[in-house]
Amino acid sequence: MLTSFDKDLLNILQTGLPIASRPFAEIAESLNADEITVIDRLRYLKEHGYIRRIGAFFDSASLGYVGTLIAAKVEKQHVEAVAKVINNYEGVTHNYERNGVFNLWFTLMVPDCESQQKILKEIAALKGVLRLISLPASKKYKVSVQFKL
Amino acid sequence: MLDALDKKIIAAMQDEFPLVAEPYKEIAERIGISETELLKRLNDYWRTGKIRKMGAVLKHRQVGFAANALCAWIVPEERMDEIGQIMMKHPAITHCYSRVPQPEMPYNFYIMLHAHTRVECRKLAEELASATGLSQYTMLFSTREYKKASMRYFVEKRQNIRE
Structure with a gap:
């Protein structure tokens, strides 16, 4: 407590x-x-696991990184295997199975557009992946993970 | 432009922050520079917005915020900034982005909502809908977490911290 x-x-x-x-x-x-x-x-x-991380949190865009949110439609029986391959990419920081037709959602942050294209192509080719949609941000309004205790 | 030392500092700042009286001195020693140089550069990053936050991020489930939803909205383009301003002021919303819509995914505004329960999340979304007059939205609750890690910039090898 x-x-x-x-x-x-x-x-x-x-x-x-x-x-x-x-x-x-x-x-x-x-x-x-x-x-x-x-x-x-x-x-x-x-x-005791209350704190995820202490330190500096950088603004990815100011460091020149390119980010996007990906919605993937993956066959049910392959979701877990696909998710695990996706996890192996360093630039993937969040990866969640969600309710809905697009059932796997992950974020990808890489140093340049070429790497992004390359990774998305690799993921799209995985067994069970039916569709990938990239949803890049057009504007960031807020990133502030704070909880008033 | 970032020089080689900047990249070294940024990579080092993503390691565990030492919980000791003089943490920056310890980090500076690891990098092989003086504490003064490190503090100077960090203050520069802060001033120029490269560092968006210095501090702690909590494990939200652990501190009682067990439910979260990715909530996607359809916002008329001309109302985008107005809606952005309303949403970003809400304490239960941690992330707020406008995104390029796609034919299969027509939503153009995405927020992460945090609350103690799913019922509370739904209630919050309803409140936001009535406060903004927006009616088209969807709530995507996570059913399984596969990965949640801190991004590690300028790190050569695959070593991002799994949490």
Whole structure:
């Protein structure tokens, strides 16, 4: 269970980790706690699976990466096998089976359009893949994974 | 333009962030530069929008947000920005993109909705529909998660972290 201190700490840490020599001391100050308490608690929360990742999250487009969302129509009996092959691509970060005619949805982020074309061609050729639709973003309005605890 | 050191720093920043008093010093040592140089470059990335967030991302199921839906809408082109503004302000929405529609997939606006239950997700979508006046949308709930990983930029080998 999360204590009220944990919730305050996570709410702060979700919005900002200072880019400074002693980032956890700065967070501790705003919580009226000491640096070591903050660090210990974060280790606990990380070990117990509350925190997915701490650190820098980069904007893929500013780094020159090309991203898209792919909707795939895959024969039921082949979904699992196809999904596993798709998982092996490094640029695939999210891959979900979903309800609907297009039953497999994944994101693909690669350094250039040629790699994207090449990978999509390979996936389209997998056994059981009936159709792939690429849905590139025309505008990003929001990416902010934050949960108020 | 990114130079070789930038790429090295970006790759290193995607490793586990050290939970110690001086984490940047430890990362800088790994890269072989000074802490001052690292902090300077990171502040530059932040200022120029290359870093979109410094901080923690939680495991949403673990912290109680067990249900999520990819919700796709048909938005008239001329209302796109207006709808974008409404949707992006909503705290239950984590991702919000307009996308190029396709004949078989006519939806042109996609959001990720998070809530405690599916019923709550559906209710949120209904509220958004009535707040925006949009009536054509579909909710795609995940039935199985095959992969969810953090993107790793400028990493040579296949080593992205599975979570």
